[in-house]
Amino acid sequence: MQTNIEQLVRRYVAVWNEPDPDARRANIAELWAEDGVELLESAEYRGHRELEGRVSHAYQEFVAGGEFVFVPAGDAAAHHDIVTFRTHMVPVGGGQSVWTGTMVLELDADGRIRRDLQFTAPVSPTRATVDAFLTRLGEGDPERIAELFAEPVDWWLGWPAQGHPDVPWIRPRASRADVADHFRALDAYHLPEKRAGGLPTVLVDGPDAVVLGEIRQTVRTTGTPYAAGCALRLTVADGLITRYHVYEDSLTVARAFSSGSEA
Secondary structure, eight states: OOSOHHHHHHHHHHHHHOOOHHHHHHHHHHHEEEEEEEEOSSOEEEHHHHHHHHHHHHIIIIITTSSEEEEEOSOOEEETTEEEEEEEEEETTOOOOSEEEEEEEEEOTTSOEEEEEEEEOOOOHHHHHHHHHHHHHHHTOHHHHHTTEEEEEEEEESSOTTOBTTBTTOSOOOSHHHHHHHHHHHHHHBOGGGOBOOOOEEEEETTEEEEEEEEEEEBTTTOOEEEEEEEEEEEEETTEEEEEEEEEOHHHHHHHHHHHHHO
């Protein structure tokens, strides 16, 4: 299947947040086949006109008031012509998901949606906190990221105990103020506008979660870009992150900064 799955998921979720009726109508026509159908547990919407009515009603009910927004969970998977992923409805100001849907899309030969099955899924408190963390991380607000951490937090980064002279943000942390300082330092030494990364894989088992992904940053002083594999081990209790362990390709990061210091 040639369809870019991450792009498809982003476009699918975006249409439910689209405030412009004309843009919403055009996006629906691009996403769904002309005879495409969405199947809920208690309803069916077939063809572009019914789908437009369905999406418009959902927008007016959940998004138009400015209280909630739909976001992808970052767990898309696909093979052959089937794509599955979850979507959360979260408060605009951040916080835990108030609704989660599991989507199963069947695509036609052109990559448009032939059948769209939606299931309401129970929300894991751990998953909700992890998703909130990833959302705030993407928004780049250190203070709001820190609000999701317990005090003290079990903080560990996969670097030598003495740290590295070119990577000063690597040091022990325990408080929310420490956590906010860590993410401010990351922005200070990188170009946040060039930060990137694909949709991470998130695995949850009770209070524990593992997030697998790739960090793509650009060194502020030299403009040197780098990409480093990364895994996070998180533990959540009462909606707060109590353990934050990072396993990353520290050699790649150190080389990106060391090359700048040698220049």
